[in-house]
């Protein structure tokens with residue numbers, strides 16, 4: 001299976017924040033944003049593996065700035081690394097005030113997707129080829145993030161997390 005470039009999964013999604021998307025402060029609800037991020041990440045994963053894929057996990061999400069009613073939500077999603085059957089998708093989110101012409105950072109997150117075969121079982125995905133400096137940095141950090149999330153999910157023993165341990169203990 002040939003590798004695919006990170007840029008091939010690049011996905012941009014724009015949504016307008018309407019009254020039904022907001023809380024009582026007139027800001028976008030966090031849950032609605034996560035829903036849109038999930039879709040953007042799913043599209044990016046689909047572009048990479050050309051197969052249906054499921055959200056396996058979402059890393060910690062923090063909201064830096066609220067996105068206001070009437071503003072545009074701009075989501076960018078791109079694969080940061082592919083493993084065996086799973087893919088890590090990096091997402092960045094901005095709010096855009098088109099009236100006053102400024103853009104503000106809202107949040108950043110990593111979603112993990114697993115590609116499925118027609119029987120619903122995990123299937124192999126192409127490896128990811130990072131090209132830019134930023135893509136290479138995200139690619140390198142992905143192994144650590146994977147080990148941490150698998151430990152937290154009870155799917156890996158801390159003793160086996162060599163990349164993570166290397167962060168804390170000098171060799």
Ligand SMILES: CCCCCCCCCCCCCCCC(=O)SCCNC(=O)CCNC(=O)[C@H](O)C(C)(C)COP(=O)(O)OP(=O)(O)OC[C@H]1O[C@@H](n2cnc3c(N)ncnc32)[C@H](O)[C@@H]1OP(=O)(O)O
Nearest residue numbers: 039042043046050051054055056057083084085086112153
């Ligand atoms: C045809 C073309 C289409 C084109 C494009 C279409 C675009 C279309 C856009 C759709 C946009 C909407 C996208 C929304 C998608 C949902 O919202 S899906 C709904 C929410 N998610 C779910 O319901 C998933 C429920 N969970 C499961 O089904 C299973 O646990 C999973 C995720 C398939 C994993 O299965 P499992 O039997 O536990 O698998 P296991 O063999 O242990 O591990 C398989 C892989 O999963 C990884 N994994 C397992 N658990 C975790 C975890 N907690 N954290 C991280 N990784 C994990 C493992 O590390 C392993 O990865 P690799 O080492 O192989 O790389």
